[in-house]
Structures are given as structure tokens and as C-alpha cells.
Amino acid sequence: MEGPVLPRGAWRRGHLSTPVLELRDVSLGYRTATGWLTACEGISFSLAEGERLMLVGASGCGKSTLLGAVAGFHAPHAGQLLLDGRPVTQPGPDRMMVFQEFEQLLPWKSVADNIAYPRRLAGTPRAEGRREAETLIAQVGLTGFADAFPHTLSGGMKMRVAIARALAARPRVLLMDEPFAALDALTRRRMQDELLRLWRDFGFTLLFVTHAIEEAVALGSRILVLSPHPGRVQAVLDVPDTLEERAALEARIHRLLLPEEVALHA
Ligand SMILES: Nc1ncnc2c1ncn2[C@@H]1O[C@H](COP(=O)(O)OP(=O)(O)O)[C@@H](O)[C@H]1O
Ligand SMILES: [Mg+2]
Incomplete structure (x- = not known):
């Protein structure tokens, strides 16, 4: 598997003295x-x-x-x-939030589309959003589920999607x-x-x-x-x-x- 599509520190902005x-x-x-x-x-x-x-x-x-x-x-x-x-x-x-509720995903969107959604809103081209989503899907252990819909997933799997989606937004x-x-x-x-x-x-x-x-x-x-x-x-x-x-x-x-x-x- 290739390395993280969002490299370690992708969020960093180099403020040395200012806390996040x-x-x-x-x-x-x-x-x-x-x-x-x-x-x-x-x-x-x-x-x-x-x-x-x-x-x-x-x-x-x-x-x-x-x-x-x-x-x-x-x-x-x-x-x-x-x-x-x-x-x-x-x-x-x-500031992305992950909640306790299993139903925090968009039920009409696939796993990949849920994860790519924040990046799409930010104007990321579809193909790039999809590629990032695929990598995150592998990283949260959901390989093979990119096109699955939320209602077919267990609670733990839904949580993985919610985490991947939050991370996708960097x-x-x-x-x-x-x-x-x-x-x-x-x-x-x-x-x-x-x-x-x-x-x-x-x-x-x-x-x-x-x-x-x-x-x-x-x-x-x-x-x-x-x-x-x-x-x-x-x-x-x-x-x-x-x-x-x-x-x-x-x-x-x-x-x-x-x-x-x-x-x-x-
Ligand atoms: N929307 C709301 N309107 C009025 N009171 C609220 C609302 N949400 C939470 N509270 C009250 O604010 C206090 C703190 O709630 P909350 O932040 O949910 O606590 P915790 O997450 O630690 O359980 C509680 O007394 C709760 O009843
Ligand atoms: Mg609470």
C-alpha cells in the first residue's frame, strides 16, 4: 500500500509559539x-x-x-x-467533529463519497477526492467497501468512515x-x-x-x-x-x- 496520501504533518502550519x-x-x-x-x-x-x-x-x-x-x-x-x-x-x-451516533454519515452516499464529501465542498476535483478517499478507506481498514452504503455497515465500520471523513478534511x-x-x-x-x-x-x-x-x-x-x-x-x-x-x-x-x-x- 502506498504511504498516507495526507503526509504526517499535512495539518502543520509552522506557528512555533501559537498553540493550535x-x-x-x-x-x-x-x-x-x-x-x-x-x-x-x-x-x-x-x-x-x-x-x-x-x-x-x-x-x-x-x-x-x-x-x-x-x-x-x-x-x-x-x-x-x-x-x-x-x-x-x-x-x-x-475543526471536524466525530460524534457517538452511528447515523452521522450521509445515507444516500457511498463510503467513498461520504469520505470525499468535505474535500468536494472545498473544491477538490472529483478524481482526486476519490483517490484520497480510497487511500483513507485502506488506512481505516475498510478496503473493499468504497462503494458500500452506510446502512450495510456495522457500527464499528460506520465509525471508521466517520473518522476517515474527518481526517480527509485535514x-x-x-x-x-x-x-x-x-x-x-x-x-x-x-x-x-x-x-x-x-x-x-x-x-x-x-x-x-x-x-x-x-x-x-x-x-x-x-x-x-x-x-x-x-x-x-x-x-x-x-x-x-x-x-x-x-x-x-x-x-x-x-x-x-x-x-x-x-x-x-x-
Ligand atoms: N441545548 C441545550 N439547552 C439547554 N441546556 C442544555 C443544552 N444542552 C445541554 N444543556 C445543559 O448543559 C449542561 C451541560 O451539558 P453537556 O455539555 O451536554 O454535558 P456533558 O456532555 O458533559 O454530558 C447540562 O446541564 C445540560 O442539561
Ligand atoms: Mg456529552
């Missing part, structure tokens, strides 16, 4: 029938090129809201959200919102390994949301722990190399997120 993504004291919320609902507040972090930052926290602590703001779906209530040093004001192909940051949460345990493990393999091939920058602590430690280079609703930054932790240190980190995050449970078992 920077949040400064960001607060987000929703106007509801009963008043203002704060989803998360005072969130600050930055993401360097090629990093894998995991956001973990309890259900409802604002993880999806935060990722949605990075995607440009909603604006911060306070603070600044910068991509390559410029404020995010709207969605764009420089995003500055790949956003993933609990992408593997609906997969069976075995497929989930396999997809985690494959995501890391793709990261080694491409070197993309990743912002990944999960509520599973093991998943965060398995996939991240750094982990940002959010407090329960409304989410605030509780800790930012580097993921160590050794299995022993990783187990200790998992235990530490458990203590941060579930102090009551830890007390019960003490």
Missing part, C-alpha cells in the same frame, strides 16, 4: 425557559500541535457544550476561544465527542488502538471527550478533568509512559471524580 487552540477563561451556557443555565465556567487550557487532550468529567458537566463551542456551534458567554490565535466565530472544516484539530461510547467493548478497544495508529501515521491534533477514565488514560497525552456541573477545570494531568504510573493516574482521576465512592471503599 487556546481557551482563556471561557464560560458557556444556555438560555432556558427558567433562566440562564451555566454549562461550564472559567475554562482555560491550550492545545499544542500534535497533542491528544482528553476532556473527562461526569455526565452533564459541559463536555459536549465545550467541544461544540470549539467547533463554532455556539459562542462563549465570557472569555476567549482562539484557533491559531484567531477567535472562533463559526464552524469550519479546520482539520487543524480533530474533535471527538464520546465517539466509541455506543460500541461493544471489544470493538471499542479495537477502535482505540486504531485511533492511536492513525495518530502515529498522521500526527493530527486531538481534542477527545469521554466519561470513561480508562479510555482517557489509554488515548491521551494529557487529561483535563472537569468538576461536576457546572464544569470547571479540576486538574490537568500528563499521561505517563509506564503501565504502573498509568494505573496510579487512573486511580487519581477516580478519586477526583468520585470522592464519595472512594470514601465508601476506604
